[in-house]
Amino acid sequence: MAYSGIGKSSSIGKHIWIYPVIERALRLSGLKSGDKTVILTDVNRSQSIFDAFYAAAGNICNGVFAVVQRPLSGAHDEKSREPDGVILELLKQCDFIVDLPTTHWCYTRAYNEVLDAGVKVLLSCSDEELLHRLAPDEAVIRRTRKAANLLTQGKMLRITSALGTELTMSVDGRVGNAQCGAIGEGYRWDNFPSGLTEIAPIETSLHGRLVIAPGDLIIELERRIAEPISCTIENGEIVAIEGGVDARNLRAWFDQWDDRAVRTVAHTGFGTDPRATLFSSEAMDWESYDGGINLAFGANCSRFLGGRNMARAHIDIILLNCDFYVDQTRLVRAGKTLLID
Numbered sequence: 001m002a003y004s005g006i007g008k009s010s011s012i013g014k015h016i017w018i019y020p021v022i023e024r025a026l027r028l029s030g031l032k033s034g035d036k037t038v039i040l041t042d043v044n045r046s047q048s049i050f051d052a053f054y055a056a057a058g059n060i061c062n063g064v065f066a067v068v069q070r071p072l073s074g075a076h077d078e079k080s081r082e083p084d085g086v087i088l089e090l091l092k093q094c095d096f097i098v099d100l101p102t103t104h105w106c107y108t109r110a111y112n113e114v115l116d117a118g119v120k121v122l123l124s125c126s127d128e129e130l131l132h133r134l135a136p137d138e139a140v141i142r143r144t145r146k147a148a149n150l151l152t153q154g155k156m157l158r159i160t161s162a163l164g165t166e167l168t169m170s171v172d173g174r175v176g177n178a179q180c181g182a183i184g185e186g187y188r189w190d191n192f193p194s195g196l197t198e199i200a201p202i203e204t205s206l207h208g209r210l211v212i213a214p215g216d217l218i219i220e221l222e223r224r225i226a227e228p229i230s231c232t233i234e235n236g237e238i239v240a241i242e243g244g245v246d247a248r249n250l251r252a253w254f255d256q257w258d259d260r261a262v263r264t265v266a267h268t269g270f271g272t273d274p275r276a277t278l279f280s281s282e283a284m285d286w287e288s289y290d291g292g293i294n295l296a297f298g299a300n301c302s303r304f305l306g307g308r309n310m311a312r313a314h315i316d317i318i319l320l321n322c323d324f325y326v327d328q329t330r331l332v333r334a335g336k337t338l339l340i341d
């Protein structure tokens with residue numbers, strides 16, 4: 001008989017423990033005393049996390065409202081993935097939203113409407129342990145912004161690996177996004193916690209071969225890959241997926257959406273947080289992992305990415321041990337970040 005689970009369901013004061021970290025993230029994100037603020041969540045989210053955000057926001061500003069909705073679901077182009085119209089109107093009229101969903105909605109038209117209304121949105125989907133362990137950090141923020149600036153200055157990106165990945169794409173005219181865990185000066189959106197940079201390539205410009213190697217991660221499949229998956233990419237779109245069981249799973253994931261736009265490149269970049277680990281099941285650990293290259297397909301029409309692809313779904317692949325070049329400059333060598341410190 002095992003006793004290790006005793007007490008796990010009745011944690012004492014979790015929201016009190018996480019409160020200072022959250023208050024700091026909100027202050028770093030520019031939340032001010034006069035801001036009308038909505039804490040937006042759903043019935044499946046942890047109460048201790050909601051309590052901590054509500055209390056921390058209330059300590060900074062007076063006008064804090066809580067909105068608890070049904071869990072969002074479905075494809076990014078379905079109404080079921082968006083808040084109800086009445087809630088949406090309220091969101092567009094406030095100054096700051098703390099978005100605490102169990103299923104994010106940041107690739108919907110409604111999300112863009114809210115950001116276009118000038119509202120700041122701080123998304124947070126992680127558990128207490130990760131919020132604490134990857135709390136906003138000055139060094140991570142600095143290196144993430146530096147990396148995003150380098151992406152913005154580039155024209156062509158190239159990703160290579162010893163196993164045979166050889167990809168090129170254009171980012172000419174696109175702007176690199178720094179996801180730092182707190183909304184920076186001049187920005188309207190961030191995801192707490194995170195340490196990563198990303199940019200939306202010109203959607204038709206990605207060409208070459210992608211080899212997803214054993215140990216690489218696919219977030220939407222919630223797994224590390226056990227055997228190589230070879231993908232052929234033409235004009236920005238995955239046209240063939242070959243390999244064993246993992247390849248079959250990935251093909252089935254794409255097939256379920258019956259939407260070519262889901263097979264089109266969404267964003268690439270790399271993790272910048274040395275505190276992030278792969279020994280957890282948290283998406284933001286995987287995406288923030290220092291030197292892990294993100295390559296995503298599907299929707300990228302969010303304001304923070306500035307892409308053009310409206311798609312029913314989005315999938316994030318994290319490639320380890322790869323090289324990442326901006327024009328002739330290598331920013332990641334065999335999974336290790338360069339030139340951003």
Ligand SMILES: [Fe+2]
Binds near residue numbers: 296316
């Ligand atoms: Fe993504």
